[in-house]
Structure formats: structure tokens, C-alpha cells
Amino acid sequence: MRFWQKTLVLMLVLFVVVLDVSVIMIMNKSWRLNMGREQQRAASDQALIANNIYENLNSIKSRGMRINDTILLDVARSYGEYYRERGISLELSNQGTPIYAGPSEPSARYISVTNELPAPYGHLQLTYRRDIEALYAGQDELNRYFVYINCISIPVLAALMYVLIRKLTKPLQSLADSTKNIAEGNYGKRVQLKNRDEFGELARHFNRMADAVEKQVTDLSAMAEEKQRMVDNLAHELRTPLTSLQGFAQYLNAAHIDEEERITASGYLWSETLRLKNLVFKLLDLSVLSHQPVERNRIPVMELFESVRRMEQANLDAAGIELILEADIPAVWGDRELLESFLVNCLENSIHASTPGSEIRLAAYEQDAAAVLEVSDSGRGMSAGHLERVFEPFYRVDHARSREHGGAGLGLALCRQIAEAHQAQLSLSSEEQKGTTIKLILQLHNNGLLT
């Protein structure tokens, strides 16, 4: 049963019961009052008539006549005749034996009063009867009218109440509709309800809840998508080296080949194994990073830069690139190994994008109350389309070149994780054929945000 139906039925029943009980009580009271009045009237009428008869009998007596039954009958009849036209019938009886009885319709409802006549006629009883059919008829008329009014007013009341209740519960219906819609998974939908009452309040709260849910769902699905992409990419990345390993191993094992081919095949076995190893280790780094809190120490910038230079010296020499170090701040706070790994990854990307004879700059400076580590090159650069996705695992700007250098396509993904672990921001700007600049924006040790 719907809420509006319940309300309607309950209100209607309550209303009708209260109203009808009141009306019935009023009618009952008025009936009792009427009857009381009739009783009094009957009593006083009877007393008056009894008195008249008594006077009459006295005057007959004073004329020296004996009062016998015939005289009594005459007297009673004369009164009876007189009163009959007024709808009153009289009876006179002597100690229970009737002397005179006026005509009466047996079925009719009447009011009757019986009393003795005053002394010395105490042996005579006068019964006074008046027809009160009209009173009953009036009451019946009232009862009929009451039923008739009920028949008309209850439907009218019901109709009015229906309209009113439907109007009042309309917001509930629209609330139910919208919430159902949201519950079915249309998390973008909102309840359109501008009421200023509890319904409006409920709608507002509900919308806030829907906002939260929608955000959660969107975040979750975005995360799930990225995870899925990562898994797909990983599967794809694994297939190529595995194909080579399997194929060349089989080739060495089963083919009839000479020394030169043996060297080529085993060389591939080796290089592809290294690539797989590289990939696996980078993946391990990634997964460790996302589960481990970083230690924060004060790291002298120059020391950091020099150790990065030492690690990459061979690559720099081979590519004929000069590395310039610029430290405007003495130290940064963070995890030494991770920051080194960050710089090395960025540096390697820069080396691969640069032409011999060009420069790469490692810089550290303060900007907007934060410490910035920056790697900038004047290399190949990349288009805006790549910028958005370049931090995704396995995303490569240039497939062939990345593979040439044995890259797993995880370098920048690792950089992003390192930045997240330091609660630092990453900024990447690049222009094709002009170069690329990547910044790691670390909070300074003195701005109190380090936890």
C-alpha cells in the first residue's frame, strides 16, 4: 500500500468517525431534550386535566348529586372528546377497572402519564396519552438526512483529501523516481527538487551522496582502466622478448647452423634476457614504490648531481653530450636513492633525445616556496599529444628508439611514482625540435608540510 493511500484511508476513517460520532451524540442529546420536554408537558397537561375533572366533580357534588360511574363517564367523555382533537386520549379508571377509555391507535407511539385525582377522588386514576409520532417522524427524518449528508460529504471529502495528499506527496514521488534512476547506475543524474521543506532537505542530502558516489565510481573506473591498460601493455611488452627467446633458443637447439649464426642467435638470447630483466626490475621498483613510505633526509644537491653524473658518464661520453650542473639551493629533502633514480631516468631520456654536441642541464632552485629539481635538454622534444600520456607505464613516444636503448617504457612511470611518494608535483613541458624540460617540485624542508 502506497504512502498516500495509507494517509488518505487513515485520515478519511478518522475524520468520518470523529464527525459522525459527534453528530450522533448531538442528535441523541437533542432527542433526550425533546423527550424530556414532552414528558414535562405531558405531566403538566395531565395535572391540569386532572384538576379540571376534580373541579368538575366538585361542582357536580355541590349541586347535591352523587358521583357515580355514569357521571364519571360523562365527565371523562366530555374531556376525552375535547382533547381527542388535540391528539390526546384520556382514560379514567377506578382502582384498575376502566370507566372511560378514549379511542387510541394501538400501533402509535405515545407518551402516557397516569396519576390519581386529588382527594377525595384518590381512588380514580387519570391516564393521559399523547401521540408523539411526529417527534419520532422528525427524528427519523433527521437520521435519514444524516445518512444522506454522509453519502455526499464522504466522497467529497475523499476527493479533496486525495488531491491534497497527492499534491503534498508529489515531491516524494519525484524523489523516488530520481533515486531509482541513480540506483540503476546513472550516477550522473541528480534529484531536481527545489522544495524548502524536509523533502528539499532530503533531496539535497541525497544529491550530495550521489556526488560522492559518482566521484568514487569515476575514480575507481579510471583506476581500473589504467590498471587494465598497464596489464595489457605488460602482456604486450612480454610477448616480444619471449618470442625472441623461445625462437632463438629453439634455433640454437635444433637448426643446422654455422658459427656466425650461432653468435647472432646467442647474442639475441642475451640481449633479450637483459631486456626482460630490465623490465622485471623496473616493475619491481614500481610495485615497491607504491607500497613503501619514503624516508626523508637532507640531501646536498651538489652531491646528488655529482653521483648522477658519475652513473651516466659513460652514456654521456658515448653520445657526445655535455652535462651542466647548476645548484642554487644547498640541499633538498627526500629519499636519496629515489631522487637519484628520478634524475637518472630523466637524464637517460634526454640523452636519447639529444644530438651529439648538445647540452643537458641539471638545475636545482627555489620557486614559490618549493624546491625544484629540473632536467632540461635541447633535444627532439615531443608533441602535445604525447605529453598527456607520457607518464603512463609502457607509453613510448618513439617505439623503435626506445627499444634500441633497451628501454622498458617504464622510466617516466617510475618518475611519476617517485614524485607521488614525495608528495611532489611533476611538470613537463616540451616543444618539438626545441627540447624538453621536466621539473620535480619538492616542498621545502621549512614549510612545515613534511610529514
Add this chain to the structure above:
Amino acid sequence: MATILVVEDEKPISDLITMNLKLVGHRFFKAFDGEQMQQILEQEKIDLILLDVMLPVMDGFEWMRRRRHPGVPVIFITAKDSLADRITGFELGADDYIIKPFEILELLARINVVLRRSVKEEEGFLAGDVEVHLQARKIYKSGQLVELTAREFELLEVLIQNRNIALSREKLLELAWGYEFEGDTRTVDVHIRQLRKKLGWEERINTVYKLGYRLEAER
């Protein structure tokens, strides 16, 4: 045999395929992207293209859509093993579809299946004084016709198509007798003995220790 164009941007995979093609006597060209592929197709007579789907610039599917070389069969090679991709590949008119990582023997077998459908004339296989015409099913030794049973011929065909690669007895059973054959590997030994005797190939069909047999041939 046939001239095959291998379009694959991953150098190791490209080399792996071509080294194996060379073993079994196919000629080949390498292309690392669509542009090189186009050039080679214009200059050379190619019997079959092995096409990697994930190519730089324009992927293999895209190339197939704009293909200007009808009549050259294509086998896709890809790391994507989704059904949708496979269907796309076939809809675009690929003759076969092979997924990385693949078995070299499987790749060779599929190449042979596609070639058999398209290559009209086949050169004979020459080894010493033996001449084998696979399509005509005729074998001559010193100009004399050699009679082989159907099973021996099947086995010889498998050996020639996978020459210079050692094949296990199980593999030979599978390739020459078929999957449903409930055979014993000794069946293979018996037939190999017959072939060696009939063709005078005691040296040429080599027993490879722990592996099986290999037909040694000039490359």
C-alpha cells in the same frame, strides 16, 4: 621455394624469422616500416608478406585497408591475441594470423599452407643426385624415378619443408601422420630408414642426438 617479405619493426623478431626462413630455403626481404615495405613491393616479386600489426606510423591493419598489392597473400604477426583483432585481420583479407610468442615450426607450417594455395609453380628440391618435385609428387635419383609409399612421401615432404631444423620423432608423427594417428615413434624410425635407403641419404638425413632427425641441405 618462395620470396617472402618480412615486415617487422622489432629487429630481434625480424632476424629470428628471416634466419629460419633462410634455413628452409626461402628467399626474403626485410622491411621495418610501411614505407620500406612499399618500396620493396614495387621493386621485387613477392610471394608472401609476413606483416606485424604493431608498426610505427601506420599499423598493419591500416596498411591492409589501403593495400595496393592484391594477389600477394598476407600473414599477420601480432602480440595482440584478442578475438576482435583476429576477426579484423581476416576481414581485411589476411590469409592467416599468428600470435606472439609463436613456435618457429608452426610459423613455417603456416607459411607453407598459404604458399601452397597461391604459388603456382614450384622449383624442385635438389640435394646431391636427388631431385624432388613435391607438387608433381615425383622423385628422381640420378635421373631414375624412385618409388615411395604415400607415407614415406609425406615424411619426405615434411623433412624438406623443415630442412636444416631438427624435428623430434613426435613432431614428425604429428606433421606427417597427423594428430589422430596413434603411432609409435618407432614407426618414424622405420620410415626414416626406408627413405635413407631409397634415396641414398644415410648422411643427409642426420640423426641428431637426443632430438630426432634433421635433413641437412645447402642454404
